[in-house]
Amino acid sequence: MEEIIKTLSDWVWSDYFIYLCLLAGLYFSVRTGFLQITAIKEMLRLLFGKKSSDRGISPFQAFALAISGRVGTGNIIGVATAIALGGPGAIFWMWVIAFLGAASAFAESTLAQIYKEEKDGQYLGGPAFYIMKGLGVKWYAMVFAITTLVSTWLLLPGIQSNSISNAITNVSGIGFYSILGFEVNLVGLFIVFLLMLIIFGGVKRLSKVAEIIVPFMAGAYILMALIICGINYQAIPDVFGLIFSAAFNQEAMFSGVFGMAIAWGVKRGIYSNEAGQGTAPHAAAAAAVKHPAQQGLVQAFSVYVDTMFICTMTGLMILFTGQYNVRNPDFAENPQINEYVVQHIDGSYDYTAFTQLAVSQHFSSFGETFIAVSLFFFAFTTIMAYYYYAETNLNFILGKRNNKLFLRILQLIFLVMVYIGTVHTADMAWAIGDIGVGLMAWVNFIAILLLSRIVFKVWKDYQRQKKEGHEDPIFVAKNLGIKNAETWKDINERLRSEDELEDVRNQTN
DSSP: OHHHHHHHHHHHTOHHHHHHHHHHHHHHHHHTTOHHHHTHHHHHHHHHSOOOOSSSBOHHHHHHHHHHHHSSHIIIIIHHHHHHHHOTHHHHHHHHHHHHHHHHHHHHHHHHHHTOEEETTEEEOOHHHHIIIIIOOHHHHHHHHHHHHHIIIIISHHHHHHHHHHHHHHHHOOOEEEETTEEEEHHHHHHHHHHHHHHTTHHHHHHHHHHHHHHHHHHHHHHHHHHHHHHTGGGHHHHHHHHHHHHHOHHHHSTTOHHHHHHHHHHHHHHHHOTTTSSHHHHHHTBOOSSHHHHHHHHHHHHIIIIIIIIHHHHHHHHHHTOOEEEOTTTTTOTTSOSEEEEOSOTTSOGGGHHHHHHHHHOTTTHHHHHHHHHHHHHHHHHHHHHHHHHHHHHHHHTTOOOHHHHHHHHHHHHHHHHHHTTSOHHHHHHHHHHHHHHHHHHHHHHHHHTHHHHHHHHHHHHHHHHTTOSSOOOOGGGGTOOSOHHHHHHHHHHHHTTOSTTSOOSOO
């Protein structure tokens, strides 16, 4: 079974897919004028300047919900994986995919806003919606919906719950106990109990919980990383030199792993920030904004928060302290050669321990506990986001049918899969999750490239209105020749009733 899963993962994450991710990000960056640089000020203004409405969550809440999906074990264990399998140079390629991926995130989130729907008084949407409405290909939309449902419902939650369970067990010793003759994982039961209190509350409660937890968890983790960076400030030039040297001169430093640095940097970068993967647009569609580009900009900024800040801090901590090994990519096929091309720590430690060991170097009294707590918050909020994505795609598959039975089945099986993840091995959980991430990204990248014309048209409309002096541009789909954006007709009517369209542009250049 492990061989089958590894083979499937290699097929999904082929070199062609790596090139697709990089080239798609470059394409959207060039065509939007590198908005990830030129629109930073606007991103910040939008992020903190809006409130939620009765039908949608605020841009900040959607940002927090998206970050809760993006920030997870990828920021702690994912970075360590990239270093272990691709060397320090993999961090550079994580930066590259984050920079380019910000433009891809803008594209997918803008599309999610354009083609969102209103159901039961709340907005919802995502790739399945813009594939069906924008491309007009229902079967392709259904493929994405089913793929995402299976991935976020069955494949991905296990990575997060497994990481929480391992971290807590390592620190506290709490693990499996025999209850009525059955071996049960107490940490797994605790995670399931907390989720039960949240997922039955709907997207509003979910977003409010994420809005409170995400800034706290990210701030605490970054603060710890900054302290360690401050302690090691004299080594900063050397560490960045190592990253750049390893990224461009792998043949000299880590013979044979240059391609692995690119592959694992891109692979773990996408896993961490989810740019182009197709999950974050679900949260983006739920936001209440006046123009789709506004939420696209907010989501692009979340990629920076995830990779440029949090992942970088993790990488620096590991490299500062030298708590890592770099595996030889040829070892699996030829056990006669050395297992590591670089070895700084005992080979009994795998990549899951790199960050924990790094923090413990400076804070031996509570380093392991701190990482366990951080990992709990990161992973738990990611699980919440996965549930929201699964529910959204179930609604798409069911269409207008409002079958509460299917929803209840989804909720119960989701909780079961979260628990099962706590009893799986880490390698198996990550391998299965990689398949889910890759399949969603394949389908979504192709879709946003085919719909790129719509993205650029909407971005130009937003820029035009900003140049005309309108602080909050308003989106009128018919003026841009965009069809199947019925929800925006209702939004425009509400704005018009509030006299917010009187001085606004009804014609485009």
